[in-house]
Amino acid sequence: MTKIAFLGLGVMGYPMAGHLANAGYDITVYNRTNSKAKKWIAKFPGNMEDTPSKAVEDADFVMSCVGNDNDLLDITLGDSGAFSAMKNGSIFIDHTTVSGDVTERLYQKSKNLGISFVDAPISGGQAGAENGVLSIMCGGDQVDYEKVEPILEVYSKICRRIGSSGAGQKTKMCNQIAIAGLVQGLSEALHFAEKSGLDGRSVIEVISQGAAGSWQMSNRYETMLNDEFEHGFAVDWMRKDLKICLDAGDNNGASLPVTALVDQFYKEVQKMGGGRWDTSSLFKRLRMIDVVK
Secondary structure (H helix, E strand, O other): OOEEEEEOOOOOHHHHHHHHHHOOOEEEEEOOOHHHHHHHHHHOOOEEOOOHHHHOOOOOEEEEOOOOHHHHHHHHHOOOOHHHOOOOOOEEEEOOOOOHHHHHHHHHHHHHHOOEEEEOOEEOHHHHHHHOOEEEEEEOOHHHHHHHHHHHHHHEEEEEEEEOOOHHHHHHHHHHHHHHHHHHHHHHHHHHHHHOOOOHHHHHHHHOOOOOOOHHHHHHHHHHHOOOOOOOOEHHHHHHHHHHHHHHHHHHOOOOHHHHHHHHHHHHHHHOOOOOOEHHHHHHHHHHHHHHO
16 A cells, blocks of 8 residues: 655645545654644544654655745754655655745755655645645656656646646746735725725626636635635735745746735735735735725
């Protein structure tokens, strides 16, 4: 039986690891907070270990879904890190959104150790993870991708290799750049509707069926109008991702003026105490600006 280790049981990793367990894979999980791992094994068939190195022993595939660059480096190269204990020929699949520099470093390090590395960031939010319909964008060697694709299909709606190592992370940057502009545009549209005395729900019912329609519009307008912002990806994490995008843009010469502007809007949301609000809270920012006026 294929043996899998899953490192990181946050809001995304927890259900993703669960899908693998329910699909019949022999799975061992690790989470920095032991209580989360204990909760997971009480719900799903599998085992847990208290360090990444123990979790990955004899694993054919190792998945990670953690917070940021430093978290990923810690579970791979830190004390009791996974890379030191992975068996020859095994493959590490990283679902974390991280910088291109870290991805390249881990890809090269894996080659030196006789293992493989595939960057596979995800999109679809907590609901996508829970329902097993994530979009997965991958970078890495073709031969490695062909081995991991059947496993990733367990919790994805679409899974594609975009190119060589780092291509998955660059594609995720495109995803976040597009989302930033879309959410700001939707926020301004709803704000304009309110200021014009229009019913926002009626407006969305009509314009969502035309060229303005988007996932953000279909899935977030109702909670935005209800002033509810606890339904998705947090502003703190979005700012982390947008910094990665903007730094990459500086390096490759891409002009990202809208992304830079929306990043500053999210900074204002953080100052309002909304670091854990979801990304649609750009609309709340506009409402709060009106109150101040």
